[in-house]
Amino acid sequence: MREKSNNHSIKISQGQTFPLTIKRLGINGEGVGHYKRQVVFVPGALPGEEIVVEATKIHPKYAEGKVKKIRKQSPFRVKPPCPIYEECGGCQLQHLAYEQQLKEKRDIVIQAMERHTKLHVNKLDIRSTIGMEDPWNYRNKSQFQVGQLKNGKVIAGLYGQDSHRLVPIQNCMVQHPLTNKVSEEVKQILEDFQVPIYDERKRKGIVRTIVTRAGFRSGEVQVVLITTQKEVPRKKLIMAEIQKRLPEVKSLVQNINGNKTSLIFGEKTLHLSGEEVIQETLGDLSFELSARAFFQLNPVQTVKLYDEVKKAAGLTGQEKIADAYCGVGTIGMWLASGASEVRGMDTIEAAIIDAQENAKRHGIDNATYVTGTAEHWLPKWVEEGWKPDVVVVDPPRTGCDQKFLDAIKKVKPKKFVYVSCNPSTLAKDIEYLAKDYKVEYIQPVDMFPHTAHVECVAQLTLI
CATH class of the missing domain: 2.40.50.1070 (OB fold (Dihydrolipoamide Acetyltransferase, E2P))
Known part of the structure; x- marks a missing residue:
């Protein structure tokens, strides 16, 4: 997601070098600054740094550049330990001290909320990012x-x-x-x-x-x-x-x-x-x-993430839970012991078969899994007299389908727990629900240290 510039006339030309002060990190981990009111994205630059940039690509509303020289270095800049860090591109933030990465990831969430919602972001409870004790060797x-x-x-x-x-x-x-x-x-x-x-x-x-x-x-x-x-x-x-x-x-x-x-x-x-x-x-x-089964890539942080989902659901043992986009049923099963019933749905039939098997193997008899969309099943269940108290969703990067959000507005669960891997789509979906749901808090979790990715658990309650 690129920030829009207020000024459409291009003042930067390809190959031009100019000084730039980096204000913050963008959603892809690049440094962001302004030159003559034009937004400039610079990979490898850090907030607070004063640099000399060479413009590499010019777009109608922003420019991209590369660092030619660092005049004033960030106190949080570190030497990337990986020898092929710059060539590979798999990690974007190894040159930033880990504790500071966690702060910047929280800031990425704040930026997304500022850009895509009309909420008073300074009044929102956006918590400190939950990091890893050892942020290496985490991908399975x-x-x-x-x-x-x-x-x-x-x-x-x-x-x-x-x-x-x-x-x-x-x-x-x-x-x-x-x-x-x-x-x-x-x-x-x-x-x-x-x-x-x-x-x-x-x-x-x-x-x-x-x-x-x-x-x-x-x-x-x-x-x-x-x-x-x-x-x-x-x-x-x-x-x-x-x-x-x-x-x-x-x-x-x-x-x-x-x-x-x-x-x-x-x-x-x-x-x-x-x-x-x-x-x-x-x-x-x-x-x-199995070879094709989706499973979280960082098992250590997944436990922390799912515990945050459990906290946000605030279970007493009485709740009916709908687990939308449930995949192989991991989140629903994590919550099942604290709920009266869990119902999960996903459009991928193989995932539902896995979810049914997983629940059976663990003796979880209060969880049911069905193939299909949440927008089909939620209103149908309500019609049949089963209304969820809590809906949990963990959608793809593109966010929730609008038909699903419309179903949430119609069904009106008391609590909506949104697990997101993309702060921009999380913010857009929150804005869409803003008349019906209040954001109680957003908890960022660092699932992928040294990259620009940040996962969030948002607790929304019915107004």
Whole structure:
């Protein structure tokens, strides 16, 4: 989301250098300043810094630039510990001290509320961001593209920011050590067995991506090889070699994606060897994770996030809860022991089947899961005489569907708990509900340290 400039006449030209004072961080982690009333976004610059900028891109309402020189440095600037930090682009804030990252993330939430709502933001209870004791090695899943150098060496990593150049990653500092170890070894096995690696430009080759997921508590690892076709030369030998070198790999899966697309997964998934799922635990709940199952990427912070949802729901044991966009049912099951009944819905049938299985396995008999939209089920349930006291929602980055928000206005639950991964869409949805619901507080949670992402739990109550 880019801030609008008041002045439409462009005063900055491409390649021009000029001084700039950075006022704050933008939603993507870049520094934001104004030059002759024109908004300028500068990746790598920090609030309070006085810099010299070179304009790299000019847009009708804003400009982008790069740091040429820092004249006055932020006291919170630190040396990024990752050697490929600037090339990779996966993290945006490693150059900012962690405690300050938490403060800036709260400020990103405040900015979103100022920009997209008519509320008195200074009167809102926007709390301090909940961070991590150890903000490294927190991601339980990696998806590394594979490439091949002219000398036959296989590399795996991420595409650099705004480019199609593959940046090799051997030891990502935000990934769980097991995902790093396994990805590195699988890459070596592909090289040893001379498996044809996919070339995006020529659209030739077989293996595209290595997806690795580790269970933090179980120590189990699942490997998914994304290939362009079903047949892979020496497939059985490769599987045997992975199991020999990596006994922690409990599940080996192949997914076929022959399309020219930026999507990682294709439609067809084949179970190759070991188990079809790996086990993971959150608090007292354990989950079986299949190759395509959505699961939070930071299990340590997920427990804190879900505990905040529980706090916001304020359960006494009597409440009826509707869990919209419920996925595999994690949030609803987290709340079930404190509620009289939980009903969840999602449009993805496979997720609902997983949710039903998860509830059954945990002996949670007060939770029901159905396929379909919340805007279909909520009014239907009310008609049948079942009205939720609390609705919990954890929508995608695009926010809630307007039909769903209209259903909330119609059904009028006493409490609406909104879990958001995008402060801008959270603010827009809050504004849409502002006549019916009051924002009691917003609690930011840092799910992805060293990136610009910030998750929030907002408690809204019926006016």
